[in-house]
Amino acid sequence: MHIVVIPSWYPKSEHDVDGIFFRNQAQALQRAGCTVGVIAPMFRYLRSEPASVFAGPYGLRRHRQGGLNTYAYDSMYFFPRCPIVDIDRIRWVNAGLAAFERYIADNGRPDAVHAHAMNYGGILAHAIYRRYGIPYVITEHSSIFARNLVRRNQWPSMHAAAQNCSARFAVSRDLCALLQQKYGLDWQYLPNILGSNFAEAFTFPDKTQQPFTFCSVAHLRQLKGFDILLPAFAQALQQRPNMRLNIGGDGPEAAKLRQMAADLGIARAVSFADRLKTDEVLSLMRQSHAFVLASRTETFGVVFIEALSQGLPLIATRCGGPESIVNPNNGLLVPTDNPAALAQALIDMHDNPNRYSPDTLRQNCLAEFGEAAVTGRLKNTFSRLIANNKP
Known part of the structure; x- marks a missing residue:
């Protein structure tokens, strides 16, 4: 046809x-x-x-x-x-x-x-x-x-x-x-x-010796909720000081968010990358333990299934799209614009690293979104x- x-x-x-x-x-x-x-x-x-x-x-x-x-x-x-x-x-x-x-x-x-x-x-x-x-x-x-x-x-x-x-x-x-x-x-x-690059077979790297690392990838604008994620991460970091957050993306909020991280005193634990190509997104995800995004609205959220395909559990907000992707078997959902709830989810994910099987997350993702x-x-x-x- x-x-x-x-x-x-x-x-x-x-x-x-x-x-x-x-x-x-x-x-x-x-x-x-x-x-x-x-x-x-x-x-x-x-x-x-x-x-x-x-x-x-x-x-x-x-x-x-x-x-x-x-x-x-x-x-x-x-x-x-x-x-x-x-x-x-x-x-x-x-x-x-x-x-x-x-x-x-x-x-x-x-x-x-x-x-x-x-x-x-x-x-x-x-x-x-x-x-x-x-x-x-x-x-x-x-x-x-x-x-x-x-x-x-x-x-x-x-x-x-x-x-x-x-x-x-x-x-x-x-x-x-x-x-x-x-x-x-x-x-x-x-x-x-799911994009074909994310469906390609790969070997899960050993991350047991690394600090527990969250990644987040999106256009840096107000709708993506990074102004909520950074304060939430700061709260969680006070209780779990070995956590890390790597943010990939660029946009109109980039300079403001870097300054916010400095003002919150978490710059040592947060890294910012500019806009990433597909292979760079793959590399970032494979070096991380979990994915988080605090969007205020999403109709779907392709980046969530990309993260699942790399074996990462999810933390997302109830903002429309993630509710069709995130479930108790692959992650946590929190309210929008709620730093306290998001901070608790970050701690919960950090404290339960073996709750989710990377291989199961990937296989279930391919079965539904492949x-x-x-x-x-x-x-x-x-x-x-x-x-x-x-x-």
Whole structure:
């Protein structure tokens, strides 16, 4: 079967991790025997890349990223938060239609479209359906619903796209319930897929002689809760002074968080790394005993299953996505914005190093989030809708 994947955001390069879970799933479908193409409008933000207004790039760009036949369309958001009409989304969809038209001219008509995230990707998939009659599936990943960030002028097109798609998935059970409430339509739980690098076999290193080390990997911004994690770790460190915390990632909160660690007097036990590549994330996790992230909201949390795949138990907050991943057999859940509860979880994890079997954590992760589990469900869905769509 021939599937076109439409992500609402996408990695800019082979090493970029922003939206990498979209690419991981597309690659998995390709390895499972599907013909897969990617349509990816790549719009830049004026605030973050002002010099590129004149320098570009602009227009259609055909290339292979991660082994995938990718049709990108480069441009820039010029009209953010337009109150009457979402002009930038219209431009994004039109760019995607232009890329899709060129794609089918070069590669033929696909059997189905898989859009990731309703706002933008789902709207484009609906536009393709109206123009070409190609059925589409939507998987929702975005936190805009939980954060009430959908603007009034965006909603009608999103609702129409949801009504006309052949299947609706969401990446956590909590998100399914929220979307059912918002749209009045049924949604099915389908988790994100584990990247192939994390599924590769490896030998668990001996960490018995190391200080008990937590790792945390995320974009350093307010939603990820590092301003809660650091005070919680400081509290736990007072009782368990041999613990360590290694943080991987970069972002707008980086300087503030480094200063916070110094002000809390824990700089000796906390290390910060800049943005990490996949192999560096793997190395960080394999040198650690457990993973912790204190997010304020998550629709899924790919980094949690990445940590499980490396045999690490989890500490997470009840913020939407982790509840579909974390259970008593693989970790601990605590309330959001609660340093005391998080500190106690850190101590509990430290004091019970043999509670979780690394090999069992890994095997259970692969069984639920590995390629075979997720792509099998997707291929069955595509087969049904393609059969129902035959002339």
